[in-house]
Each structure stands twice: as structure tokens, then as C-alpha cells.
Amino acid sequence: MKKLILSLALSIVLAGSVFAAFPMPSVNGPTGLVRIPDAQVIPYKNWNIGIDYGAAYPAGSANTVPALLYKANMGSFNGFELGLVGGYDAVGTALREGVFINLKYAPSIGDGSDPLLLAMGVENLASFTQTAIYMVATKPFKQGPSLSFGFMGDFPGNNRFRPLGMAGLDVPMGAGLHILGDLFAGETVFQVNAGIRYFLLPTFAIDGRAINIAGPSNTQVSKDSKQYLVGISWANPF
16 A cells, blocks of 8 residues: 555656646746746647745835735637736735736747747736737757747836847756746846746646846846745646
């Protein structure tokens, strides 16, 4: 009996490295890495959900406030992902201005065993200040890691358009563990994010995320406030 229980436990731990895992949400909703989206979309007739909870440091404050984000994505038809994201406002006291819509389209799944994937999308549609558009490419390598890079443009206020470069890396370490990192970079913006994603099953993962780990400096601003979050991601839960 003990051998059977041990075998089942070992199978669960190793499942993430034996089977291909489902695409899971980034902290802001679209399937992706820590903060940035990648060029993967959840397959047609599949869906995922995620929730992150932790602490945030609002701009100009040394005190933390509660941070909560919840999100879901659905493969509405081939190559198209429809999602939503909601959560607390900037001061962590109530739900923010609304539940925002995320859209992502990948024109093709690529050819060959390690194709270059391409996608374009919109984040936080219907937000007054957080809407952003992006184009991203993801290149998986035979050794296991995948590199994502692209462009994001947002509208931080005063009818101003702000272009940003973005890049990220997903490094599988075996036994379902992935080390994630990504960044935004622009003329006056620089932000680094880091995280881990541990797949207990190909469809269920535990996430740990550190958003804007360096914090703003005297010469650079960040896209997001500093946050430390833990959460779960689950594909096809029902």
C-alpha cells in the first residue's frame, strides 16, 4: 500500500515534465510568462483560470496594500483567445474600475517541431488608463527554454502613447518546475519581473511572482507597482 501511494505521489510530481503543459495566464490575464504575454494561445474549446494574491507597494508609498487579481481565458476559435481580468484597485481597498477584456490572436501555430510563434493582442480593453496593444513572438528551443520578445504600447494618461519593448524567458527545470523572467524597456521605463511556475499536473500550476522587483529609480519609471504574489492557474477545471 505504501509503495502504491508513493508511486502515485511521484507520478503527480513528475507529470509536468512528462506531458506538455497547457498555456497558463500571466499576472495580467493573457497566457504568458510573469507579466508579459507570449505568443501561445489556449487551444480551441479549452479555457483556463487563475488567481493571484499578495502585497503591493503603491507608487510614492512605503506601506503595502493587499493585491488581488483574478483572470480567465477561453479558446473561442482556432488561434483566438478571449479573456478577462479583474482585481483590487491601486490602494487595495475595493475592486478596481471594472473587469477588463483581453484579446489575443495568433495567425498560425507555425511549422516544424520548434516553430517561431507570432501573436498580437489588446490588454485591459475598456480601461481608461491601462489599455495596451502588443505584438509578440515566441521561439521554443530544442534544449527546453523558450524566448518571447516584442512590442507593447500603452496609454498612461494625457492622451499620450508610450511604446515599450518587452522580452522574457521560460526555462523548464524538470519535474514540472519552470523559472520565468521578463521585462519592459523604453525611453524612460524599465521594469524587471521574475517568477516560478510549478506544474503539479499538466493542467494545474502554482505560481509565485515578483512584479517590478527593482522598483523605480531616479531616472526610470515602471509600468506596474512593485508586487509580490502567489497564486494558482488551472486549465479546464470543470
